[in-house]
Amino acid sequence: MTLNLEVWEDKNDLYSRAEELFSAQLKNGATTFGLATGGTMIPLYEKLRNSSLDFSHCKSVNLDEYVGIPQGHPESYYTFMQHHLFEAKPFKATYIPNGVAEDVHAEALRYEDLLKSLTVDMQLLGVGVNGHIGFNEPGTSFHSETDVVELTVSTRSANARYFDTIDEVPKQAITMGIASIMRAKCILLIAVGEEKRTAIKALLRGDVTEDIPVTRLCNHPNVIVLTDLKMN
Numbered sequence: 001m002t003l004n005l006e007v008w009e010d011k012n013d014l015y016s017r018a019e020e021l022f023s024a025q026l027k028n029g030a031t032t033f034g035l036a037t038g039g040t041m042i043p044l045y046e047k048l049r050n051s052s053l054d055f056s057h058c059k060s061v062n063l064d065e066y067v068g069i070p071q072g073h074p075e076s077y078y079t080f081m082q083h084h085l086f087e088a089k090p091f092k093a094t095y096i097p098n099g100v101a102e103d104v105h106a107e108a109l110r111y112e113d114l115l116k117s118l119t120v121d122m123q124l125l126g127v128g129v130n131g132h133i134g135f136n137e138p139g140t141s142f143h144s145e146t147d148v149v150e151l152t153v154s155t156r157s158a159n160a161r162y163f164d165t166i167d168e169v170p171k172q173a174i175t176m177g178i179a180s181i182m183r184a185k186c187i188l189l190i191a192v193g194e195e196k197r198t199a200i201k202a203l204l205r206g207d208v209t210e211d212i213p214v215t216r217l218c219n220h221p222n223v224i225v226l227t228d229l230k231m232n
Contacts (some may be wrong), residue, residue, distance in 0.1 A: 003217070004203065004224045006077035007231065011192060014226050019047040021062050021157050021188055021224065023225055032059045034123030034181070035085075036134075037077045040190050041126065042084060049088040051216035058091050061115060063125070063134040063181075064099040066147060067104050067172035075162050081136065095147070104148050108174050111148035115180050123184035127191050130154055131199040131212035144177035178216050187220055191227045 008014035025033070026108055034054075035041075071078040077143060078096050086094060095114060101107035125133050130152070136144060137152050151171055161165040181187070191200050202212045203225070217223045 002221050002223065003203070005231070006224065006226050008226065008228055009230075014190075014192070014228055015047050018044045018188065018190060018226055019051060019053075021122070022048060023051075023053055023185070025056075026058075030121035031057065032061070032118050032120050033178075034063065034120045034184055035060050035081065036063050036124045036126050037080045038126050040192055041124070044124075044190065045084040048085060053089070055079060055091045059093045059118065060091045060095065061118065061120060061176075062094075062096040064173050065099040066170040067099045067174060068170050070100050071098075096182045099170075099174060104172075104174060104220050108146045108148050111174065112177070112180060114138055115146065115176065115183070120184040122186045122188055123181055125181070125187060125189045127189060127196055127199050127214045128155060129158060129195050129199065131202060131214045133178070133181060133189075133214050133217075135173040136178050136181075136213045138213060140178060140210060140213055142178050142210060142216050145180050146174065146176050148172055149175055180214060182216065182220055184220075186222045186224070187217060189199060189214070189217065189223060191225065191229065194229070196227070197205045197229050200225070201231065204231060212226035 065077045069076050071147050097111045098107050127133055130138055135149050135151060151173060154168045156166060160169050163169050199214050203214050203217060206218050207215060
């Protein structure tokens with residue numbers, strides 16, 4: 001396992017470090033970035049927006065998108081990315097699954113074909129309380145590729161704060177599979193908050209199990225973990 005753990009007491013310093021890693025990737029010739037959404041990423045995207053970094057020659061691929069809400073919906077991940085990053089830092093091309101495609105299963109296959117045509121230089125990840133990465137919930141095969149998945153009650157509850165009621169939270173999403181994620185040359189995992197401790201401890205123990213999807217990263221050759229959690 002090649003896992004580089006960095007513990008930062010100050011969250012602002014943690015996100016400054018994440019910005020530095022994006023900068024280093026650009027300087028090393030990276031042209032394709034895998035991006036993630038969620039509250040964990042908002043401070044990072046704010047730093048990228050306010051930086052001098054230029055992504056205009058780069059491509060991005062997003063981890064996932066809800067099924068059943070259009071791009072223009074305020075809680076779509078398309079809207080999230082436009083608001084938090086792309087409007088200020090345009091990329092040459094940006095790709096996000098289409099959650100309202102006529103055939104979402106065909107859309108998942110199309111998106112997987114797109115991913116296979118690219119080489120992701122760095123994949124940005126968060127982690128769920130239950131250890132999910134992307135929307136790959138516990139029990140997901142490590143061989144999984146991009147697919148339509150059912151969201152667990154715990155994941156929908158965690159995302160309910162962005163909607164008026166939990167009933168409005170979509171029950172499905174299109175997500176990169178675990179095998180899709182693992183093809184990235186480098187993975188940057190950001191985990192902040194005490195609720196992520198169990199998942200990160202499992203990762204650091206190296207006990208690889210499909211019951212905790214994030215532990216699959218133990219088998220990746222280049223993973224950087226930024227966290228504010230002191231590990232005993």
